Amino acid sequence: MEVSAKTEDRFCVVSVLHERIDAAAALEFKDAVRHATASAPPVVILDLHRVNFIDSSGLGAIVAAMKHLAPQRALVLAGLTPAVEKVFALTRMDTVFGIFGTLDAALTAHRG
């Protein structure tokens, strides 16, 4: 599971470069995010625009990443594709995360 991380003063953007976070990739995803955010600022923006499928294991892994960063740092999500958005909506996890339609929207909100 490859991710790329880019850090600015107040936040860091972690982009998932794979198109799915499923059961086979969930553990690697958790490790990759943990590694990429080891010295992250208070906000971590998870850029999911390339991800076109998550299952419940992928959802669990994203929740685990948020719990790992808390309470010092917040995880917000950006660029959810329709299939990913659907899983968050069905499980009501869209009420737990800050979600931005696009990475640009998330950047604008956190640079302001």
Added chain:
Amino acid sequence: MRRLAARSALSPFEISIHSGPCAAREALALLFDSLTCLKLEAEETCLVRLVMAEMLNNIVEHAYPDPDRPGPIHIACHHEPDGLHLSVSDEGLPMPDLQAPLGLPQEIDGPICDLPEGGFGWFLIRDLAKDLSYQRLAQENKIELRLAVGLLTSD
């Protein structure tokens, strides 16, 4: 009418794979190869992918929990006017209490540290699949369900 004719063209088919870390990916690839002729909408594809991924992950995780002792997974699929009818069977451990889990919604209103990291699978299956039934037959688990996609309307 051409679309109706194309949609009805799906012949019943079966898929057999072995459990393992990539079983869901393997089975989904085979499944969607066979479903091509239905020309499902993106949202329908998403529904099929999600339900079947959860079904297969459950089998890999719970029916065959010992990775050194994998076993067969068998999917049978046919298309009717009310959608795709799927039967998924394995020869692994039975469901607890010989019942498919209820898949109740998870408690997510507490503090972040208490958020659940699992247990969403059966909730998603129950939410998205229709007419789900589970049977333990001799040494076999068999779940039948319907996915309301590729519907054929009578007009």
